[in-house]
Amino acid sequence: MSLIVAKFGGTSVSDIERIKNAASKIAREVESGHKVVVVVSAMSGVTNKLVEYCSDISPIYDVREYDIVVSSGEQITAGLMAMALQKCGIVARSWLGWQIPIVTDGTHGKARIENIDTDELHNRLNDGEVAVIPGFQGITVQGRVATLGRGGSDTSAVAIAAALKADRCDIYTDVSGVYTADPRIVPAAKKIHKISYEEMLELASLGSKVLQTRSVEMAAKNGVPVQVLSSFDDEVGSARKGTLVTNEVNIMEQELVSGIAHSRDETKITVVGVEDVPGIAARIFEPLAKAAVNVDMIVQNISLDGLTDMTFTVPRNEADLATKTLKENVDLAYQDIVVNDNVSKISVVGIGMKSHAGVANTMFRVLADKSINIQVISTSEIKISVLIEEDYTELAVRSLHVAYGLDA
Ligand code: ADP
Ligand code: ASP
Ligand code: MG
Secondary structure, three states, X not given: OOEEEEXXXXXXXXXXXXXXXXXXXXXXXXXXXXXXXXXXXXXXXXXXXXXXXXXXXXXXOOHHHHHHHHOHHHHHHHHHHHHHHHHOOOOEEEOOHHHOOEEEOOOOOOOOEEEEOOHHHHHHHHOOOEEEEEOOEEEEOOOOEEEOOOOOHHHHHHHHHHHHOOOEEEEEEOOOOOEOOOOOOOOOOOEOOEEEHHHHHHHHHOOOOOOXXXXXXXXXXXXXXXXXXXOOOOOOHHHOOOEEEEOOOOHHHOOOOOEEEEEOOEEEEEEEEEEOOOOHHHHHHHHHHHOOOOOOOEEEOXXXXXXXXXXXXXXXXXXXXXXXXXXXXXXXXXXXXXXXXXXXXXXXXXXXXXXXXXXXXXXXXXXXXXXXXXOEEEEEOOEEEEEEEXXXXXXXXXXXXXXXXXXX
């Protein structure tokens, strides 16, 4: 008998039929003797709609009220899932974030979970009850509802699994596991059967949105085995047919390159004509850091007549804040600020890169052969990322997938 946390994403609960289908999977797990906690997302499209309502009121809104609005989608699915489980003959009860409570810090809109009280959950599980918990939400120490950032239900599920010391966290979604590239872009992508936390963390943070980055961080920190699987396949999680994210990946099983990630969520900003003197990078990037802008890739151009250009990328939804911060910085003299949304970041990820040369060269050669211009490059021990024009995203991902021998 295992204790399993099972999370269903938006498409897996997008209508009543799918909620019933998800409930029947849980019923099968319970009938096999497992204890189960269910975490649910909002029905697909609902959170987007709720976010839109907020920005329609005002582009700059009170994030505490935003959290009240956007957390509501999950509440609906939690109640419906509890009813659907009851219909299958399972004793089930829903628990909102504040009722457990799932305590977060005060960073509304992207709060971090600090503590989860599990006493009552354990009591209920021991009595044979299934707990249904809305993902994405918690409550701050000040007693206000907070949400965990887009895609945050993954993190809710892993955090609950960690707090309950569950045997496994099953993430049911609309693809049957983690693939060597987004299967919607690369039809020949292969399912990865086992992947290390380290590689999954890179893939997630570089744009493979199948798991929220924070959920992988939390799984790694607490050693929670996470399985990604499809809610549309017939199997339940205990059949172990999905992708296992774990630290138990044998070195011999490691591929040189495990996957290709892409992100269209970047904006490139160039500060044109700044003085090429010591301290210029600090003058640009310190105020951005203070404004909590996440700067990613950076490149400084060659100097001409003592002037240079500084180019960097930020998440697309932070670009306005970044340009505003640069323009308000009285210590910074420049000729122009150029903002470009027409970019995407393509990354090659693999632990095998640590000990192999030539991975970067293959990437540069493939892109050159397709006449794709590389605008910015950044590397770490286990990944190489390049920034290219957005229109070439599919071509680049598919060509690299072939070049690294990843096609099925
Ligand atoms: P959910 O609503 O279940 O949370 P998401 O839409 O957040 O689902 O994540 C699942 C999606 O992630 C898939 O439909 C797929 O298009 C995308 N994805 C991106 N990269 C990958 C990858 N490497 N492997 C699997 N899915 C990926
Ligand atoms: N419903 C939230 C979102 O769409 C959280 C989640 O589904 O993970 O971002
Ligand atoms: Mg998701």
